[in-house]
Amino acid sequence: MPEVLKIKNLHQTFESGTVNENRVLRGANLDLEAGDFVTIIGSNGAGKSTLLNSIAGTIPVQEGQIILNGTDITKLPVTKRAKNISRVFQDPKMGTAVRLTVEENLALAMKRGQRRGFRPGVKKQDRKFFKKQLAQLGLNLENRLDTEIGLLSGGQRQAITLLMATLQRPDLILLDEHTAALDPKTSITVMELTEKLINDQKLTAFMVTHNMEDAIRYGNRLIMLHQGKVAVNLAGEEKQSLTVPKLMELFQKQVGAEVEDDAMLLV
Amino acid sequence: MAIGVYLTFRILDLADMTAEGSFPLGGAIATMCLVKGVNPFIATLAAFGGGLIAGLVTGVLNTKLRIPSLLAGIITMTGLYSITSRVMQNAANVSLLGKETIFSIAQKWGLSRNNAVIVMGLIIALLVIALLVIFFRTEIGLAMRATGDNPQMSAANGIKTEQMKILGYMISNGCIALSGALLAQNNGFADLNSGVGTLVIGLASIIIAEVLVRNLPIWGRLLTLVLGAIIYRLILALVFQMNVEPADAKLASALVLVVCLVLPNFHLPRNLKGGKNHARSTKD
Numbered sequence: 242m243p244e245v246l247k248i249k250n251l252h253q254t255f256e257s258g259t260v261n262e263n264r265v266l267r268g269a270n271l272d273l274e275a276g277d278f279v280t281i282i283g284s285n286g287a288g289k290s291t292l293l294n295s296i297a298g299t300i301p302v303q304e305g306q307i308i309l310n311g312t313d314i315t316k317l318p319v320t321k322r323a324k325n326i327s328r329v330f331q332d333p334k335m336g337t338a339v340r341l342t343v344e345e346n347l348a349l350a351m352k353r354g355q356r357r358g359f360r361p362g363v364k365k366q367d368r369k370f371f372k373k374q375l376a377q378l379g380l381n382l383e384n385r386l387d388t389e390i391g392l393l394s395g396g397q398r399q400a401i402t403l404l405m406a407t408l409q410r411p412d413l414i415l416l417d418e419h420t421a422a423l424d425p426k427t428s429i430t431v432m433e434l435t436e437k438l439i440n441d442q443k444l445t446a447f448m449v450t451h452n453m454e455d456a457i458r459y460g461n462r463l464i465m466l467h468q469g470k471v472a473v474n475l476a477g478e479e480k481q482s483l484t485v486p487k488l489m490e491l492f493q494k495q496v497g498a499e500v501e502d503d504a505m506l507l508v
Numbered sequence: 509m510a511i512g513v514y515l516t517f518r519i520l521d522l523a524d525m526t527a528e529g530s531f532p533l534g535g536a537i538a539t540m541c542l543v544k545g546v547n548p549f550i551a552t553l554a555a556f557g558g559g560l561i562a563g564l565v566t567g568v569l570n571t572k573l574r575i576p577s578l579l580a581g582i583i584t585m586t587g588l589y590s591i592t593s594r595v596m597q598n599a600a601n602v603s604l605l606g607k608e609t610i611f612s613i614a615q616k617w618g619l620s621r622n623n624a625v626i627v628m629g630l631i632i633a634l635l636v637i638a639l640l641v642i643f644f645r646t647e648i649g650l651a652m653r654a655t656g657d658n659p660q661m662s663a664a665n666g667i668k669t670e671q672m673k674i675l676g677y678m679i680s681n682g683c684i685a686l687s688g689a690l691l692a693q694n695n696g697f698a699d700l701n702s703g704v705g706t707l708v709i710g711l712a713s714i715i716i717a718e719v720l721v722r723n724l725p726i727w728g729r730l731l732t733l734v735l736g737a738i739i740y741r742l743i744l745a746l747v748f749q750m751n752v753e754p755a756d757a758k759l760a761s762a763l764v765l766v767v768c769l770v771l772p773n774f775h776l777p778r779n780l781k782g783g784k785n786h787a788r789s790t791k792d
Contacts, residue, residue, distance in 0.1 A: 297664070323666030330661075338657035341650070349654050352647055354666040362650035405665075 244311075245445045246273040246296070246413055251305035253291050253469075265291045267469035268305075273413070278439055278446040280456040283466035289449045292466065293417050296447065298322045310412055324354025327406035329399070329419040336402030339391035343382065343401060346390055347371045350405030374404055378434060396427035400434055407438045414439070416448040420455070432459065457483045465492055524677060525581030527684045527710060528703040529588030530562040534685025535692030535702055536595040539602050542693070548610040552632075552689045559685025560678045562588055567674030585703070593700055601699045609693035625694055632690065633734050636683060641727040643679075652676055653726075684710075705758050712765045713737035719771065740764070 253266040266288045273279060283289050294300040296307060298319040307315045314322055327350075330336045337346050348363045348371075368386065375383040378400045382393075390398060399419060406414055416435065420428040436459055439446050450456050456463055463480050465473035465488075472495045475483065534555035541551035562584060569580035596602050610632075614624035643649045654662045655672040662669050684706070692698040717729070717736030724732065747760050 299660075319663040320666050320668050323664055328664045335658065336661055338654040338661060340657050341653060345650055345653075348647075349650055349662075349665050349667070352651075352666070357647035357651050357667070359646045359648060362645050362647050 243275050244272060245275050245277070245309065246271070246447070247306075247308040248272075248292075248296070249306040249308070251292070251295060251302065251307070253288070253295060253300065253303055265469055266295070266305075269466070269470055271464065271471060273445055273447065275445055276443050277462055278436075278444075278460035279448070279462040279464055280460045281447065281449045281464050281466060282451070282453060282456045283472075287466040288469045289466055290417065293415055293447065293449050296413070297326060297328055297415055325412040326415060327353065327409075327411035327413075328415040329402050329406050329417065331418040331421050333395035333398040333402070333422055336405070337390045337398050340389060342387050342389055343375070343393075344368060344371055344386040346401065347374075347405060347408065350408045353409050353411075355409075374408065375401075378404065394427075396423050396431060399423060399427075399431050403431070403435060403438060407442055407444065410442055410444070412445065414444050414446045416446060416450075418449050418451055421451055435459070453485050453488060457485065457488065463488075465495075467492070467495070524566060524680060525578060525707060526562055526566040526584045526588070526677070526681050527581075527707045528705075529585035529592070530559045530681040530685045530703075531688040531691075531706040532698070532700055532703040533558050533562060533588050533592045533595070534688030535698040536592045536602070536688075536700070537685070538689030539604055539692050539698035540595055540597075542604055542607045542609060543602065545607075548608055548613060548693070552610060552686065552693075555689030556682045556686045559682040559688075562685065563676075563678035563681030564674060566681070567677035570677070571670035571673050589700070596698060596700060600701070601697050603697045604693065605696060609696075610690075611693055629690065632686075636686070637727065637730045637734075640679075640730060644726050648672075648675070705761060708761060708765050709737075709740065712740045712761070712768050715765075715768045716740055716743075719768070740768075 248269060248271040251266050251269040252264070255261075255263045255265060265286070269288065269292055271292075281289050281292070291300060295302055298314070298317060298321075302315050305315070306313060309322075309325055314325075328336075338349070341349070344363050344367075348367060351367060371386060372383045375386075380397055380400055382397060382401065385393075390401070393401070403419075419435070420431050423431060432455060435446075435448075438444070446460070448456075448460065457480075461480060462476045463473070463483065464471055464475075473488075473491055475491075537558045538551045538555040541554050542548060546554075565587075566577075566580050566584040569575045569583060570577045573580075575583070611621075611624045611628055614628040615621060617624075619627060644653060651662065651667045652672045652675060654665070655667055655669045656676070659669050662672070688702070688706075691702065713733055713736035715736070716739050717732040720736065720739075721728070721732050743764055744761055747764060748757070752760050
């Protein structure tokens, strides 16, 4: 399998040189192959979000290397990476432009990473395609192309953001705790949709989550971060047969300490 | 005027002080062109071009040199004062007496002086709105609106947010300079100090328009701005009926703006539902 993403010895330190110095990532290494759907877990401050933001390009990399499809993207700005990487944010408000309509948002995503010109933003032939794509979400959004995104619910927005992230096939899709802000029922709907979209297009996905059960249920690989490093890295059989108690046991063995009662463990 | 301010204030979510500089600049450019006998329409367009450049300067200061937008606008505004003065060959005002203006052209169509101003003003306002509406529906226009709405998401979708902001500053100041050119031609002179308080007028028009009607498509919003500007003028006229001295005019208009800003807050609980304030407050 060709390698899609390679992270080499990534270090990120915040407020370095001050008393508040916080070494969030301390030499993280990671390889993703094409079609990998990896779930990332770890306690608060383990470096999950920092790792994701480093890949997306929103935090400049201090030390280490990020390689996407054989190209070094360590120093590329967010907009340049957008051609190959799409992203779904934790906050449903973040993923869409709330004062634009559904179709305008989708049209923006259609042009992700491409040149924008003076052609009409929403094209006639696109509208049909958008309707078809929205219909597969099963949320009755296909007749609301002209609705401002701000008038939709968090779950609907997250579903649309997911769709936007996959309209143009990305080499890598980043999911940043994208169901954390949703109610349990909507969260399940969005997770199932996520899996469907990823499987349909055979995408390579990187999903940060706080939910251990989700981390175990979805994807073919699981990575646990601890103190800025990869502490547990499971794939294949091992991942498939995983349960929550087993995962905790593994984690304790790796870290060599009692896992404290942490937010991460509140499944 | 209001349309120009609207672009940066609402679409790009920035307060752009450049307006106070680009407004007299537009008036000065148009006037000097007219004095030299240039076709009035070309003179007005030249003013628009001057505004574009002023916007470009603020845009570059703000995005490339990372100066906060408010400060960047003030810097450009201050610098423009000298430039406008130069354009007017160091005179504080230049008269257009006896020169042909776009309004005098309209008068030749058999319109009275007042009607000529109204008709020509409306034609140009509608033309600008039409062009902007078309622009905002293009791929770039859409990208610009998204940038003001949600810069992070826009960047994640590969939109060059800095370039979009610069372009927004340019078009916005182009429109403001254009309105400066129109006002100079209406007044019959260009005035170096005519910029003071223009931003307040623009903002007041926007806010009045938004209090009157909410949740309109983009063309509707631009159209109501014209209405907002007219109503603001009417309110001011009412205030001046009450024997306000000319020297107090700016104070009066500032107070009117305060009233316009504060009034809608009293309805807030009802209007919050689905209102944009709600969506924006938790943006970060």
